[in-house]
Amino acid sequence: RPPRRPDLCWDRLGGPLAAIRPVQFREVRRTAEEPLFDSLIETYHFLGYVRPVGEHVKLLIVAQGVPVACMAFSSAPRHLGPRDRFIGWLPEVRRRNLHLVAYQTRFLILPWASGIPHLASHLLGRAARRIAADWQQRYQHPVYLLETFVDPARHRATSYRAANWRYAGLTTGRGKNTPTHRPTRPVKAVWVYPLVADFRQRLGVTA
Numbered sequence: 001r002p003p004r005r006p007d008l009c010w011d012r013l014g015g016p017l018a019a020i021r022p023v024q025f026r027e028v029r030r031t032a033e034e035p036l037f038d039s040l041i042e043t044y045h046f047l048g049y050v051r052p053v054g055e056h057v058k059l060l061i062v063a064q065g066v067p068v069a070c071m072a073f074s075s076a077p078r079h080l081g082p083r084d085r086f087i088g089w090l091p092e093v094r095r096r097n098l099h100l101v102a103y104q105t106r107f108l109i110l111p112w113a114s115g116i117p118h119l120a121s122h123l124l125g126r127a128a129r130r131i132a133a134d135w136q137q138r139y140q141h142p143v144y145l146l147e148t149f150v151d152p153a154r155h156r157a158t159s160y161r162a163a164n165w166r167y168a169g170l171t172t173g174r175g176k177n178t179p180t181h182r183p184t185r186p187v188k189a190v191w192v193y194p195l196v197a198d199f200r201q202r203l204g205v206t207a
Contacts, residue, residue, distance in 0.1 A: 001042065001048075001049055001050075001051070002035060002038040002039045002042050002049055003039065003042070004039075004042050004043050005039040005040075005042070005043050008036075008039055008040060008043055008044075009111075009112065010066045010067070010110075010112050011066075011112065012112045012113075012115070013063065013064065013066060013068065013112055013113050013115075013116060014115055014116070015116070016116070016117065017116055017117060017118050017119055017122055020063040020064055020068070020113075020116060021063070022063070023061060023062070023063045023068070023122075023123070023126070024061070024062045024063070025059050025060075025061055025126065025127070025130060026059065026060045026061075026062060027057060027058065027059060027134055027138075028058050028059070028060045029056065029057060029058045029138075033060055034058065036060065036067070037058050037060045037070055040060075040067060040070050040108065040110065041070055041072070041106055041108060044108055044110060044111060045070075045106055045108045046154070047106070050105075052072065052074045052105065053074070053075070054074060054075030055074065055075045055099070055135070055138075055139050056072065056073060056074035056075065056105075057072070057073045057074075057102075057131065057134050057135065057138065058070070058071075058072050059071040059072070059073075059127060059134075061123055063113070066112070066113075067110055068109070068110055068112075068113035068116075068119065069107070069108060069109050069110060069113065069119070069120075069123055070106060070107075070108045070110070071104065071106065071107050071108075071123065071127055072104070072105045072106040072107075073102045073103060073104050073105065073131060073135075073146070074102070074103050074105050075098075075099065075102075075103065076098055076099075076101040076102065076103040076147060077103060078094075078095075078098065080147070080171070080190060081169070081171070081172065082168035082169030082170065082171065082190040083101070083145075083147050083168055083190055083192060085168070085169065086166070086168040086169075086192055087145070087199075087200060087203055087205060088200060088205050089200075089203060089204055089205050093203070093204040093205065096204060097203050097204045099141065100141070100142065100143055100144050100145070100202065100203055101143060101144070101145045101146075101147060101203070102131060102135060102143040102145075102146050102147075103146075103147050103148065104146060104147070104148035105148075107120075107123075107124070107148070109123075118162070120159035120162075120163075121159045121160075121162035121163040124159060124160065124163035124165070124193075125163050125164075128146060128163070128193055128195060131143065131146065131195070132144075132195055143195065144194070144195050144196050144199040144202045144203055145192060145193070145194055145195060145199050145203065146165075146192065146193040146195065147168075147190060147191070147192045147193075148160070148165075148190075148191050149171070149188035149189070149190060149191075150188060150189045150191055151186055151188055151189075152170075152187075152188075152189050153186065157189060157191060160191045163193075164193070165191045165192065165193045166191065166192050166193065166194075167189060167190075167191055168190040168191065168192045169189075169190055170187050170188070170189055170190070171187055171188045171189075171190060172187070173185050173186060173187040173188075
């Protein structure tokens with residue numbers, strides 16, 4: 001876990017989205033900027049920083065030389081009922097093709113950029129247009145679907161709706177190792193974003 005860095009702060013950016021363009025995406029894993037990315041997540045995201053497991057991509061988003069957002073993607077969870085029903089795949093197909101789904105683990109608009117209208121949905125759209133290429137370059141295989149969790153007690157998923165993500169349903173609130181059928185953690189809304197029109201066929205669904 002990176003150290004918490006409350007000193008990480010820039011002057012507030014304001015005005016319309018057009019005023020801060022161009023917005024630059026930097027894939028920072030294993031670069032000199034990765035510690036900055038990790039510290040920003042640890043300092044400003046309500047969930048903090050958790051070391052990714054498996055395949056993952058870290059995007060530091062910069063405008064006018066100032067970090068404005070962070071976005072992290074990783075390998076998808078093995079079992080996720082709303083997503084699996086949305087795709088319509090069988091368990092053996094899921095096991096074979098799960099690596100073709102990427103899970104957005106963190107999305108953070110930094111405090112000094114939080115007043116820019118439509119920034120979040122714009123960045124979600126930009127990320128969706130590039131993430132397959134990022135994955136292909138780093139791991140030599142594509143991804144065809146994005147997914148994420150949104151806590152409905154904290155967020156209304158307005159930016160995901162505006163960026164054309166689709167609501168897939170609610171989690172059960174049970175962890176994968178929970179011995180009972182009772183919820184042990186907050187129920188989350190699952191949102192998904194197909195990257196190609198024929199994503200189901202590419203994920204192995206044949207009917």
